Amino acid sequence: DQQVKQNSPSLSVQEGRISILNCDYTNSMFDYFLWYKKYPAEGPTFLISISSIKDKNEDGRFTVFLNKSAKHLSLHIVPSQPGDSAVYFCAASYYGGSQGNLIFGKGTKLSVKP
Amino acid sequence: DTGVSQDPRHKITKRGQNVTFRCDPISEHNRLYWYRQTLGQGPEFLTYFQNEAQLEKSRLLSDRFSAERPKGSFSTLEIQRTEQGDSAMYLCASSLGQGASGNTIYFGEGSWLTVV
Numbered sequence: 001d002q003q004v005k006q007n008s009p010s011l012s013v014q015e016g017r018i019s020i021l022n023c024d025y026t027n028s029m030f031d032y033f034l035w036y037k038k039y040p041a042e043g044p045t046f047l048i049s050i051s052s053i054k055d056k057n058e059d060g061r062f063t064v065f066l067n068k069s070a071k072h073l074s075l076h077i078v079p080s081q082p083g084d085s086a087v088y089f090c091a092a093s094y095y096g097g098s099q100g101n102l103i104f105g106k107g108t109k110l111s112v113k114p
Numbered sequence: 115d116t117g118v119s120q121d122p123r124h125k126i127t128k129r130g131q132n133v134t135f136r137c138d139p140i141s142e143h144n145r146l147y148w149y150r151q152t153l154g155q156g157p158e159f160l161t162y163f164q165n166e167a168q169l170e171k172s173r174l175l176s177d178r179f180s181a182e183r184p185k186g187s188f189s190t191l192e193i194q195r196t197e198q199g200d201s202a203m204y205l206c207a208s209s210l211g212q213g214a215s216g217n218t219i220y221f222g223e224g225s226w227l228t229v230v
Contacts, residue, residue, distance in 0.1 A: 004156075034218065043118075043205050043221035044157065089156050101170070102219060104156025 003027045004092050006105035013112050019077040021108050023090030026071065030092040034102070035064060035075045038087045047088075048075070080112045116140060118222035120206050126228045127196055134192045135225045139208030146189050147219060148181055149205040150174065157205055157221075163189060196229045203227075 005024045013019045023033075031052040036044035050057040050064045050073065057064050063076045077084055087109045091102040119138040127133050139146045145164050149157040160179070161171045165186040175181075178196075183189040193200055203224040211217035 036221070041224075041226070043120075043203075043207075043224040046218050046220060049218060091156070101159040101162075101172075102157075104158070106154065106156050 001026075002105075003030075004090055004103045004105040006088075006090055006108050008108050009106070010109040010111070013080045013110065015082055015112055015114050016079045019075075019080045019084065019110055019112065021075040021077075021088050021090075021110065023073050023075075023105055024071060025073075025092055027092070027094070027103075028071065029094040030103075031094045032092065033064070033066060033073050034091045035062075036089045036091060036104075037084075038089060038107070044089055077110075080110075082112050082114050085110055085112050118206055118208050118220055120204075120222040120225050122225060123223065124226045124228075126230060129198060129229055130195055132192060132194045133196055133227060134190055135204050135206075135227075137189045137191070137206030137222060138187070139189070139206070140210075140220060143208035143210045143220075144186070145209045145211065145217075145219075146183055147207040147209070148189070148191050149207060149221075151203045151205060151224070152201075160191075193227070196227075198229045201227055201229045 034049040035047040038044045048059050048062045066073045087107040089107045090105040121136045147162040148160040151157045159172050160175050161181050163183040178194045181191045205224045207219045207221040209217045209219045
């Protein structure tokens with residue numbers, strides 16, 4: 001039973017355009033969501049997070065949107081750059097749940113073409 | 115570099131041998147986590163420590179796996195009698211605070227294990 005789902009294994013975008021990566025979750029108790037970026041043979045790098053009390057958080061070119069009623073979040077990258085090409089993981093946790101446990105999706109591989 | 119440090123980065127071992135990975139967390143972080151990642155999957159939680167206390171273990175952590183954090187600083191993850199199914203990237207992470215929720219977890223670069 002996958003609690004965090006990234007249904008698109010891959011996404012290809014032209015440089016300068018918007019990249020939209022999607023993530024759905026099933027556990028309504030999740031209250032904190034994070035996006036990580038991962039290059040091959042490296043560990044995940046934290047990008048941006050959002051608490052369930054917000055519906056949007058922005059950091060430079062990266063914006064995360066949270067729709068609690070739909071149990072959906074998305075990461076927008078504008079403008080996309082070739083260096084953004086990586087695998088992006090959505091992760092979630094909740095207060096009162098396993099204190100060590102971030103639940104990850106399977107990732108979406110983003111390719112930004114020059 | 116003051117990020118999470120892992121050693122070795124790569125390890126190839128024969129089936130049945132023991133391996134040990136070391137992790138040095140970000141210095142002020144009181145929580146340390148071990149995750150495992152295989153191809154095509156997201157990281158999966160194995161265990162975590164708050165200071166020197168191991169507070170939770172995943173059912174993925176079989177009896178052949180043991181983790182320690184003796185002085186509340188660095189940690190080791192040992193796998194005994196390795197099996198081919200243990201081949202994966204082992205990720206260490208750390209955070210400051212009371213739990214995963216609301217606290218950002220920072221990962222190291224990972225230790226690749228190949229069991230042949």
